[in-house]
Structure formats: structure tokens, C-alpha cells
Amino acid sequence: MFSSLEEYKKESYDDSERQMLQAMNQWLGDSEAKCRQKWQAAMTDILHQAAAVQQQAKQVGKSLPCRYLTCSLLYSSIYLEKPQVRVEFFGDEAWYSHDPWLTASIDVSELLVHWTPFVQQALAKEGWIARYYSAAAIQRLFPQTIEKVVYLLTRHWHYWARELLLQGKLAELERPENFELSLGQYRGWQEPLYRTVPVQDIFLHGAKSLVAVDFRRCIYRGREIRQEDLTEARFWECRWETVQLEQVNLTDALFVGCRFYHVTFTDCYLAAVRFEDCQFYSCTFTGCDANPESKALPLVRLYPGARWQQCQWKKCVFDRCDLQWARFSDDWQDEVTLRECQFEQAGFIQVEQEAEDD
């Protein structure tokens, strides 16, 4: 029987919290979930509104760029049982965190499907010595749980933001070079979901970071790229010919409409990488690690499997690669040779249907 909050937390609350977060993580990862579609649609509407406001401002000679687009899960909205994400648009550093030029809300009350039963279980009196039970004291544990819920949301919304990007929904918003879309606490920590950074040359960047850089219509021919960190980099319609990539970190990278001819990927990190509408001709992947649960990845992050979607293949080889949780589409199997690869939990995306998530 519990007689203190510490005892209750250790013996009951932590387990309930873990179960709730696991269930919520699984639910958020379900691509068929109506909430995902609803929240993405809401965000699309808000982006459209913001673009309209920018246009109106332009017509009267004012400029309203959007340097920061923050999304905040309001703790107060959870306490009031109407969860919402507050979306705010900020012009620049001077305005940031106190003077948005537009605010909007996304109703995320679907979170209550998991939150409400968790709260009811947490506040149950069973197991307590009656005089020591205090609902208000137990509620002191909720903020740390909500923080974990926010973290889970950031990991899933990171990929939903990528969907918005691929659908061109961010294009109509006027954004300066260092734009950042983030999710987190209101006037607290914010985790970047998507950001744009100054353009860099993949070979001549000096010591400057290549993380989250956009590369558009680049041609790479007969070169080696070794030990570069290209985490979250985005390659749009790039052409790679006889390029050797060795020990390159491509975690969470995005390739759209790229062409790869005689390219070798050796000992590269490919967790959560996404190749969309790409062509691979005579390419080899050797010793690459696409496992989202790889020990090489930061412990504090969650990743989905690597994905090759609507890609075309010819005479390609995967040799000793860890392709657990990976997803492939199209007639992959006829054109690709597999040698000693790990494939647990990997699967195929059906053509012309929405991709399965992990």
C-alpha cells in the first residue's frame, strides 16, 4: 500500500507511463491514423492562411517574412481537457518568442484517447493508504509525462513536416534562408522539425556543417565523399555518376528525383533515409546500416526505417547491409541482388498506395 509519492511513482506510475507512451508511439506511427491526416490538413490550412496574410501585407508595402514557425503543445490545454497545439509565426530574431504576427490552433484532442485512461489509472485510489492519497500530489508527476508526450510528437511530426515539404505546402510561405519549423513547449524548449540553412558545396564547405542543407540539381561525377555528416540533408534532382560514398552519415537524409549511376555506398549510415522517385543503375550498397535501432544512432531519438519509394532499379547489389525495418517499393526484387543482408521487419510498400510506416 502506498504511503508516499516516491513509492507510488517507483512501483506504479512509471510502469503506467511507459505503457501509455508505447501505445501512443505506436498510434502516432500508424500512417492510416485519422488524426495524422486531420492534423496535417489543419497545418496545411494554417500555412495557407499565413501565406495570405503575407500577401496582404505585401500589397500595402509591408514585409512579413516567417523566420520561425513554432508549434507548442499547451500544458494548460491538457489540464483543461481540450489539447491543442498553438502555432505561431515570427518574423525574425527581434520578434521571436514574444510577438508573433499570426497565431492559430490545431485541435489535437485525439491525444485524449491515450491520455485520459492514463490519468484515470494514475489517480485511482486503489493501492493507497487512504489518508496519504492526494490527487493533487499525483498530478505533480504529470508535467514530466507531458514532456515525454511532446518529445514523441516531435519525432513523428518531424516526418509529417517532411510530408508537407514533399507536397509543396511550405512553398507558398515566404521564408528567409534560416527558416525553422519547430515543436515543443510554449515559451520553453522547441525541437526543430524542419529547417533551412545556407547553401553549401558538398566538397568545398570547409568546416561548415552540411546537416540539413538543401542540394538542388547538383551533379557529382567521379568523386569520393568520405566521412561527411549529411544528416537531414536534402538532395533534389541531383545526379550522381561514379561517386564513392564511404562512411557517410545519411541518417534522416532525403533524396527526391535523384539519379545514381555506378555509385557505391560503403559503410554508410542510412537509418530513416528516404529515396523518392530515384533511379539506381549499377549501384552497390556494402556494409551499410539502415537499422533505425542501430547502436550507432543517438539514444534519445526515435527513427523509422529507411525507405525507397517509387524508385527504379537496374543491376544493383546490397551486400552485408542491415536493412531491418526498411521499406521498398516497385519491382525491387528482380533487379537487385542481396548478399548476406539482415531483413527483419523489412517490407514492401504497395505501389500507388500510401506507404506503411514502421
Place this chain on the structure above:
Amino acid sequence: MIEPWYWLQEDTSVHHVIQATELTGRKYPPIMRGDCFLRLEDTVTHYARKEPMFMPDFLFAPTFMLENAMFELWQQLQPELRGKSVQFFEEQNRLDAPMPLYWVPFLPSEEDALHAETKQELGRVVTPILRREKLANRHFLHITLAGGQLWLASLTAVEAILRQGAMGLTITSVESR
């Protein structure tokens, strides 16, 4: 852009709350007006230790008080907030007993922050409605009326308070016009 605002009220579900044995209602009235606050000094009081006993972040008797960490948070958000400290000691002076520090916070009352359409009964607010023009560049409002006092907080303040795991408080959304 004006944020949403909230009314801070006592969580009456909290029981076994620490109680000061020496704070009189005359010196520490439920409605803390400016003249009462000016007469206060930092003070020491005692409490009778009971099992169980909670020391929430917010006390509402004999007057509104904030636990030290919560008071510091309030001051960070609104530096002009003033306070008089109340140091609690266990009445038997046991060495292992908690010695919480509380503060009586104060901001000058701003009755004119209430919109004309605020519903009042017997000198107490039933449903506060705030005047939007009074809410810019601040995070807390203190309003004293004949029958009671209100503490109101901005969304920024409420979110910071809730993230700290505040105990002893309920929040109600308040309209502003």
C-alpha cells in the same frame, strides 16, 4: 498580439495543507490591499507537523502565498512583483522537519483591467472579462474588490507554472475584449 489569460484559483481538493500558527487574519487578510502589504515585514512562523502534510506551491489561507521557487518564477516573468517572506519552522524545532519558505506576493490592484461586462455579485467576480488593452507586456494581474481578490496570469505564465508541477492551483480560461 495578446495571449490568452487565466484565472488562478485554489484547488480545494488539496487537504492536509501546511498551516501557519501565528499569522493573523488581521495582518494577513484574504484580500491583500496595498496598505496591508506595506505594513508587512518578512516574518517567521511555525506549523504543527502532521502526517500526512503537503506543502503546495500555492497557499490561500490566511492569505495568498507562493512557495519560494514559484515566487522566483513569478518574479522572473514580472520583475516588478513584490513580496514579503514567511519562513515556516516546525513548532517543535525538529532538525529533520521541513522549513519551507513562502512569499506574500503583491502587485498594485488594477480594478480597471476588468471589462465593464464582467459579472459581479456582492463585490466578488463571478465571471471575469478582461480589457485587452490592459494585458500587453505583462504576465500577472492582481485585482482587489470589496468581496475578494483575483490573481490572473497570461498563457506564458500559466504554462511555466504548470511545467513546474504546481500544486494547490486550478486554472480557468478568461475572456478578454
